[in-house]
Amino acid sequence: MHTHVHTLVIGTHEVEKRSSWIGYQICYRTRENVVGTTDAQSAGGATGAESSSNRHSLNCCIRVPTIQVQKALWGVTMVMCVCSSWAGATQLAKLTFKQFDAPFTLTWFATTWNCLFFPLYYIGHLCKSPERQTPRQRFRECCRFFGDDGLTPKVFFTKVAPFGLLWILTNYLYLQALRKINTTDVSVLFCCNKAFVFLLSWIVLRDRFMGVRIVAAILAIAGIVMMTYADGFHSHSVIGITLVVASASMSALYKVLFKMVLGSAKFGEAALFLSIVGSANFVFISFVPVILYFTHVEYIDSLEDIPWAYLCGVAALLFAFNVLVNFGIAITYPTLISLGIVLSVPVNAMVDLYTCEINFNTVRLIAVFIICLGFLMLLLPEDWDQCIIQLSTKLRKRDEPAEGSGEAGATTGLNWRGRSRTSMSTFAH
Known part of the structure; x- marks a missing residue:
């Protein structure tokens, strides 16, 4: 937590203004004029300087918190959008x-919409970037993500x-699961992917060992077993x-191999990669839904009976979800x-x-709770324990002057200034 301290000396008064991202703390104290000017000498020129200095100091105090508040508000909006798009796509796919009982056709149709990622990114590039490039120039620049030779056939297939x-x-497996069990069980069990990412990263990428994440992974596995037991192993x-x-x-x-093989991608590179995945899906996988149709595996009597509104709704919600997940970090945490x-x-x-499609027995409720708890534990930063220690230390130091406030009236001016500087150093990190 960064704190900005601004000091204004006006006549015989010194004003300290302190601001942090969690709000504002303004402390006023008086001291003797070190120069030795009298009130009459300082009063004349202080009025104009006071108003301008106050405005400047207030602007400095507000600027940092406003950015943080803005980011937090965007974060609340993003949470609602991500939640709505993911839950909406799950519920609409169930309907x-x-x-139209065709999970692979729906998967193919929704994945094809990934072709829109790079055009959408390029529109944003034209609106934001001062150096506007042609689509070909931007494409070639983003292709450097795959290596010096760009996107060659060898790079594509490997x-x-x-x-x-x-x-x-x-x-496809997610949509197949929706055909067998209710949406609540599917959505909560899919949250276990966070625990699997940690385990694979720890084993394959040699990421840092964290006891709290091991506990979270154990909770996820226990939740899976309890969820299976909730319906009696049918x-x-x-x-x-x-x-x-x-x-x-x-x-x-997918996530671990992407990090191991390709590393981290910028926004343009990620948009290009997803567009290539969608284009390749349309070019190379289109024959599979056709085969499934003629073999009556995913068959419908008439093409007019296909619920295009539902198909487009699921594809649009999944596309929106992927846009928010991949590009949302630009505006929030x-x-x-x-x-x-x-x-x-x-x-x-809910x-x-x-719709009366689920029976919330005790075992299922406990399973849902511990899986969600494990997911939240995996969101903790790597230095979460140090952050808690530092926060408790700061809070303890902040309370120390309050504990000695009863002695404030009996102390001298020198002692009062010493305590003020201790308090100020607590917020000046």
């Missing part, structure tokens, strides 16, 4: 299967195609849970975006409770 398959598998329930856990595993594998995913669980639970 779609009642009219670095892009595998991630495209993992993307399709993640979404075949449809076990199959559905297996499918959604496999989907979460594919999602975790990544933790708030992840928080929107876990908040979709109670939203889906919908399922209203």
